[in-house]
Amino acid sequence: MPKNDSISMTVIRRLPRYYRFLSELDEQGFERISSNKLAEIMNVTASQVRQDLNCFGGFGQQGYGYSVSQLKLEIQKILGLNNGYRAILIGVGNFGTAIAKHLDFNKLGFELIGCFEVDRKKIGEPLGNLIVSDEAELENFCAENKVDAAFLCIPKQNVEEILERLYRLGIKSYWNFSHYDIATKYTDTVVENVHLSDNLMTLCYRMNNKKSSNP
Amino acid sequence: MPKNDSISMTVIRRLPRYYRFLSELDEQGFERISSNKLAEIMNVTASQVRQDLNCFGGFGQQGYGYSVSQLKLEIQKILGLNNGYRAILIGVGNFGTAIAKHLDFNKLGFELIGCFEVDRKKIGEPLGNLIVSDEAELENFCAENKVDAAFLCIPKQNVEEILERLYRLGIKSYWNFSHYDIATKYTDTVVENVHLSDNLMTLCYRMNNKKSSNP
DNA sequence: TAGATTGTTAATCGATTAACAATC
DNA sequence: TAGATTGTTAATCGATTAACAATC
Numbered sequence A, B: 001m002p003k004n005d006s007i008s009m010t011v012i013r014r015l016p017r018y019y020r021f022l023s024e025l026d027e028q029g030f031e032r033i034s035s036n037k038l039a040e041i042m043n044v045t046a047s048q049v050r051q052d053l054n055c056f057g058g059f060g061q062q063g064y065g066y067s068v069s070q071l072k073l074e075i076q077k078i079l080g081l082n083n084g085y086r087a088i089l090i091g092v093g094n095f096g097t098a099i100a101k102h103l104d105f106n107k108l109g110f111e112l113i114g115c116f117e118v119d120r121k122k123i124g125e126p127l128g129n130l131i132v133s134d135e136a137e138l139e140n141f142c143a144e145n146k147v148d149a150a151f152l153c154i155p156k157q158n159v160e161e162i163l164e165r166l167y168r169l170g171i172k173s174y175w176n177f178s179h180y181d182i183a184t185k186y187t188d189t190v191v192e193n194v195h196l197s198d199n200l201m202t203l204c205y206r207m208n209n210k211k212s213s214n215p
Numbered sequence C, D: 001t002a003g004a005t006t007g008t009t010a011a012t013c014g015a016t017t018a019a020c021a022a023t024c
Helices: A015-027 A035-042 A046-054 A068-079 A094-102 A135-144 A156-168 A196-208 B015-027 B035-042 B046-054 B068-079 B094-102 B135-144 B156-168 B196-208
Strands: A085-090 A110-117 A130-134 A149-152 A173-176 A190-193 B085-090 B110-117 B130-134 B149-152 B173-176 B190-193
Touching: A015 A035, A015 A046, A015 A068, A015 B196, A035 A046, A068 B196, A085 A094, A094 A110, A094 B094, A110 A135, A130 A135, A135 A156, A149 A156, A156 A173, A173 B196, A190 B196, A196 B015, A196 B068, A196 B173, A196 B190, B015 B035, B015 B046, B015 B068, B035 B046, B085 B094, B094 B110, B110 B135, B130 B135, B135 B156, B149 B156, B156 B173
Parallel strands: A085 A110, A085 A149, A110 A130, A149 A173, A173 A190, B085 B110, B085 B149, B110 B130, B149 B173, B173 B190
Antiparallel strands: none
């Protein structure tokens, strides 16, 4: 039960990080933690920790701190990691394959139920416990399966066409690895972009201008 | 020649995006662009465009706007994309392979000069125009080659050990795909993290709380 | 010159940090 | 109870936007 239903993206983007640290503390057997100690571990201020958590509710107890396992579960619930959103992967190249094999989607709120490719050589091949489907089967697949989100692992030039089909099929949530600007064209979508090359260019800049340490 | 040598990370992280849009405009043959038009394309404010660019110098001309090709080159220079920093890849799994094959490092300020693995099955195999090396050869390799940066594509539990070796070899710039917190342990490093799972959890949150569109 | 558009200063907005009363 | 630590308000800091004089 969010106190406030317009929580800023800056706070939201910090939630997964809290979740990670709390999961670790939980695994290590810690039962309680204070905002001060958590802040120290995470390299942020205690004020920020308390402010952030209080956007979603008063999970702590004065004089005691926060219960690690409870707080972890609360954040899990806030993030919706048990929703099991049904997702499909578009593009089974090096990248799509790596994503599919590397991540444990079930722990991240998703279930990967299909993967699609145009390359005839890959169609029919296994990918984890899925079989790579022909991209032409997209419409049939979506008629038979409820699909909540699509992970786009295809080159920019192929995005426009496939996106039009996905959008028409009612898919409005995207994890996007291309530089195609989905959210500008389809404004009622939810899009998370992963711009690896932007990230690497930033590293390059910071290497040139090396002086201070990490922000 | 930066006007100010302490430019905020918020501005820096926007530079690659400017660079992308300007490259595209350049390819499309546009010669000039106003902050207003660029802002419109990029879905930001004209004020922000002018403020951002002016951190690095007055690249525009009153009454005219900016020369697309010139501005693109300026940003290229600011980012240091021609520096050709020498980088090595640690971990040639699905992920490392995808990264190595997928990105054109030369355009992003880097040159990939080596890749390392512990898995005997992969050592000696080709990866692009490189041959996968035994991780045990790291010290020898670095003795013979100047290495500026390392791309870490290994699981968290293996990072600590390899990081110690890399750091001892003088490598202080990292592109990190693991959840190991490099910058906290080695404070004189430059680290760019790619936390894919955090990103996906954010998508999950936003799907739950879908109402407004993209920020 | 007149019109356009920058560079830059000032105003606003939002995010972070500090402080402290409430309370376990 | 005394000590600790939260939840929350107020103060500060930084980032974004607006405005406009400078100037091409």
